[in-house]
Amino acid sequence: MSVSGRRVGEIEIHRVVEMIMPFDRRAFFPHNSDEDWAPHRSWLEPDALDARSDALLFPMQSYIVRTAHHTILIDSCVGNDKDRPKRPAWHHKTDDAFLRGLKALGIGPADIDYVFCTHLHADHVGWNTQLENGRWVPTFPNARYVFSRKELEAWRDVGHKNFARTPLEDSVLPIVAAGRADLVANDFALDDQIRLEPTPGHTPDHVAITINSAGESAVMSGDLMHSPVQCLHPEWVPWPDWDVALAGRTRRAFLERYCDTPTLVCTAHFPLPSAGRIVRAGDAFRFVYDDQPWLTRGGVPG
Numbered sequence: 001m002s003v004s005g006r007r008v009g010e011i012e013i014h015r016v017v018e019m020i021m022p023f024d025r026r027a028f029f030p031h032n033s034d035e036d037w038a039p040h041r042s043w044l045e046p047d048a049l050d051a052r053s054d055a056l057l058f059p060m061q062s063y064i065v066r067t068a069h070h071t072i073l074i075d076s077c078v079g080n081d082k083d084r085p086k087r088p089a090w091h092h093k094t095d096d097a098f099l100r101g102l103k104a105l106g107i108g109p110a111d112i113d114y115v116f117c118t119h120l121h122a123d124h125v126g127w128n129t130q131l132e133n134g135r136w137v138p139t140f141p142n143a144r145y146v147f148s149r150k151e152l153e154a155w156r157d158v159g160h161k162n163f164a165r166t167p168l169e170d171s172v173l174p175i176v177a178a179g180r181a182d183l184v185a186n187d188f189a190l191d192d193q194i195r196l197e198p199t200p201g202h203t204p205d206h207v208a209i210t211i212n213s214a215g216e217s218a219v220m221s222g223d224l225m226h227s228p229v230q231c232l233h234p235e236w237v238p239w240p241d242w243d244v245a246l247a248g249r250t251r252r253a254f255l256e257r258y259c260d261t262p263t264l265v266c267t268a269h270f271p272l273p274s275a276g277r278i279v280r281a282g283d284a285f286r287f288v289y290d291d292q293p294w295l296t297r298g299g300v301p302g
Contacts (some may be wrong), residue, residue, distance in 0.1 A: 002142065002173055003064075003201060005064075005105075005133040005290060006264075006290070007209055007217060007274070008213055008216045008217065008218045008264060009212070009213025009214030009215060009216040009217075010067075010068065010074055010213045010214050011065060011066065011067050011193065011213045011291075012064075012065070012066040013063060013064070013065055013066075013211075013218065013219075013266065014062070014063070014064040014066070015061050015062065015063050015266075015273075016054075016061060016062045016063075016064065016098060016101030016102055016105070016107050016276070017059050017060070017061040017097075017101065017272070018060045018061065018062075018077040018078055018097055018098045019059075019060050019078070019089065019097065020058070020059050020060070021053070021057070021058050021059075021060055021089060022050065022055035022056065022057055022058075022104070023055060023056045023058055024054075024056075025037070025049065025055060025056050027238070027239065028056055028226070028238055028239060029235070029237070029238055029239075030235055030237075031224060032068075032236055033130075033238055035218070036233075037229075040072050040229050040232070041147065042290060044227075044229060047051070047271035047272070048227055048229075048250065048270070048271045050073075050274050051059070052209070053132055056226075056299055057225050057271065058175060058226065058269035059147065059268075059269060059270075059271070059272060059274060060077050060078050060269075060277065061075075061077065061274065062074060062075050062076055062077050062127075063100075063104075063266055064105060064107065065194070065211065067191075067193055067194070067213075069191070070113040070114055070190070070194075071107060071111055071112055071113050071114075072112070072114045072115075072116060072190075072194065073112050073114070073115045073116070073140065073143070073294075074092075074115075074116045074118070074122040074209055074219075074220050075116070075125075075222065075268065076124065076125055076126055076127035076139070077098055077116055077123060077124070077126050077127050078090045078093065078098075078122065078123050078126040078172075079093070079098075079125075079127045079130070079139075079171060079199050080093050080094055080095070080125025080126075080127075080130060080131070081094065081130070081131040082122070082126055082167070082170055082171070083166055083170070084122060084166070084167075084296075086164075090122065090126075092240070097297050098127055105128075109139050109140045109141065110140070110141055110142050111142075112140040112142070112143045113142065113143055113144070114138055114143055114144050114145075114146060114190065115128060115143045115144075115145045115146065115189065116146045116209055117146070117147055117231060118206060118207055118208065118209065118220065118221075118222030118223065118268070119151060119201065119203040119205075119206040119207070119222055119223060120147070120151055120152065120155050120167065120168060120172055120203065120243075121163070121223065121240065122166075122167040122171070123168065124220050124268070125167055125171040125172055126167070126171055127139050128140075128145060128174075128175055129170060129171050129174050130173045131235070135174075136170050136171070136174040136182050137174065137178065138174070138175055142298050143180065144164055144167075144180060144182050145175045145181050145182065146181075146182050146183075146184055146188065146190075147172065147175075147181055147183055147184070147209055148183075148185070148186050148205040149183035149184060149185065149205075150183065150185075150204060150205035151184065151203060151204055151205035151206070151207075152172065152176075152181075152183060154167050154203075154204035154205065154227075155203075155204075156168065156173075158204075158271070161241065162187025162239070163240075178252070180211065184196070186200075186207050192212070193211060193212055193213050194210070194211060194254075195209075195210050196208070196209060197209070197210050197219065199221070199224045199250050200243070200246055200247075200250060201224070201241060201242065201243050201244075201245075201246035201248070201249065201250040201251075201253060202222070202223045202224055202240065202242060202247050202250075203223075203242050204242055204243070206222055206223065206224060207222070207247050208220060208224065208254070209219070209222075209267055212265060216262070216264075217261075217262070217263045217264070218263060218264040218265070218266055218275075219258065219263055219264070219265055219266065220266045220268075221254065221265055221266065221268070222268055222269050223240070223268055223269070224247070224250055224251055224254055225254075225267060225270075226238050226268075226269045227252055227269070227270070228270050228271075228286075228287040229283040230251060231255060231278065231281075231284065231286055231287045232281065232284045232285065232286065233284070234248060234251035234252045234255055234284070234285075235252075245280070251293050255278055255285045258277075258278045259278045259279065259280050259285055260278070260279055260280055261277070261278075262277070264275070264276070264290065265277060265278055265287075270287065271291050273289060275289070275290040276289040276290045277290070
């Protein structure tokens, strides 16, 4: 199988899509009316918004970053065998789409050197672990798992009324117990090519991950935005945002920072190819999708 990717300088970026998941539009953005959405339906449909079901469509995906020295997994999707009763498509899932996607790239779990998690929501940490003889063990046995210390402590010690602790207990704390976690500050740099960028609000210490190589740059934005409509309306609040005011300020600051620059913005949940550039649109912004070819694996053509 021939698998291509996307280059940023001397670094290769690939994606693995585990699934494309519908989310109820009204529930996900509970403060926005049908009238708010009406001007945007024509350009959001059919890829970001399904006209028949009126559901938002979000890819659940990871990015693979291959440098000269490391193979890095950014966010680890939903995972298998996890107890997620509020999300039937995730609940005790047993398919191997994610691992097949890695295999299509010529990557086995033992080949991953680092796992970076932008934040600790269930769909970004699920494949951190797998169930083995009744125990949660690291899926990527040779990897160091990079978590924000502040993020981990907030989930462990504070929690949030809208979220169960289960993903922390089955997908994060077993990594810490196995001695595979690196708990870092939100400006941590792996080297001169890969570093974290603080983007708090969606979660207590959400981070983006920046890539710089040979004069080119990219940023993995995680969940600071979920839908391209938030480029035009960074003030729109999705229900999972931990700190609503801070998340809104972070979105606008991020959009201002990368607006009209050549930096490739790789989002978690925008429609495939999910990557592109931010351009100004009056006093707001637009997302212009990447026009270079990507190849997606994991059962979803890209």
